[in-house]
Amino acid sequence: MQAEIAQALAGLNFTAIDFETANERRDSACAVGVVRVQNGQIVEEFQTLLRPRVLRMDWRNQQVHGIAEADLHHAPSLADAWPMLLPYLHQQAVVAHNSAFDVSVLEHTCRDFGLSVPAFHCLCSVKLAKLCWPQLERHRLNYVAAHFGIPLNHHDALSDARACAEITVQAFRSGAHLPLCYKQRELTAGLAARAAKAAKKVFAGSN
Numbered sequence: 001m002q003a004e005i006a007q008a009l010a011g012l013n014f015t016a017i018d019f020e021t022a023n024e025r026r027d028s029a030c031a032v033g034v035v036r037v038q039n040g041q042i043v044e045e046f047q048t049l050l051r052p053r054v055l056r057m058d059w060r061n062q063q064v065h066g067i068a069e070a071d072l073h074h075a076p077s078l079a080d081a082w083p084m085l086l087p088y089l090h091q092q093a094v095v096a097h098n099s100a101f102d103v104s105v106l107e108h109t110c111r112d113f114g115l116s117v118p119a120f121h122c123l124c125s126v127k128l129a130k131l132c133w134p135q136l137e138r139h140r141l142n143y144v145a146a147h148f149g150i151p152l153n154h155h156d157a158l159s160d161a162r163a164c165a166e167i168t169v170q171a172f173r174s175g176a177h178l179p180l181c182y183k184q185r186e187l188t189a190g191l192a193a194r195a196a197k198a199a200k201k202v203f204a205g206s207n
Contacts, residue, residue: 002182005093005121011182012040012172014093014123016165018157022072023058026108028080030057030067032090033158046084047158049075050200053112079113089118097100097141097164099124099186120185125164127191128171128178141167145162170206 008014013171016035022028029050035045049072078085088094089106096102099122110117129139136147145152145163148170172178174187180187181193 001091001119001121004091005187006180006182008093009172011038012169013038014095014165014168015088015124016095016161016168017088017102017106018096018164019102019109020067020103020155021105022052022067022069023056023061023062024056026104027112028052028056029105029109030055030061030072030075031065031157031193032078032081033156033161034085035165036088037089040173042162042165045047045158045162046088047161048081048084050081050109051075052109053077054096056073056090060081062137065157077113078109079115082113082115086118089120091118092120092188094120094123095123095125095164095168097125097160097167099126099188103186119188121182122185123168123180124188124191125171127166128186129167131178131194132147132171132174132176147203 003131014037016037018030018033019029022030030052031049033047035042051072055069062068103122107117126139129144133203141160141163142152142154144167149162150166183191
């Protein structure tokens with residue numbers, strides 16, 4: 001699978017995904033947006049609201065993404081949406097902005113519905129952004145998107161996934177050395193230390 005994933009990324013072929021959650025629990029996915037990128041271009045999109053198995057919308061989460069509990073009463077569950085979502089994930093390179101969160105939401109929600117977690121490799125576009133553009137003061141999705149003029153309706157799952165995809169393409173085309181780690185599922189593991197060194201060099205050069 002490593003050779004296939006490496007070849008896919010060399011051709012800028014990958015999936016970008018974003019989840020929103022209903023509350024503090026990682027198994028409370030309430031929306032997902034996903035895009036397929038081929039040759040550096042978004043060619044396919046899928047989004048849906050999701051009804052968690054235990055439906056409880058925390059007001060703080062609603063304040064972030066604007067999804068109300070009533071919006072989810074007739075939404076499909078992850079199990080219902082799984083036939084549409086799985087092809088974007090199975091044996092794919094999957095990117096998310098802060099992938100630790102989105103992958104955790106996927107894993108916990110899958111297990112809550114008795115679904116097998118698909119086999120895939122993941123990349124974190126936050127780590128890619130920190131390594132490629134250490135001069136940026138912040139590397140949250142909205143800040144990096146604004147830097148590149150990428151349209152963003154922040155915390156709309158599909159809009160976030162699109163922006164993540166565009167940032168990832170920019171990172172791979174930046175010319176920065178991106179040493180990916182194929183020894184574990186997260187290919188961007190270890191990039192944080194390199195990004196910190198790059199940031200120190202930028203800071204030192206500006207003084």
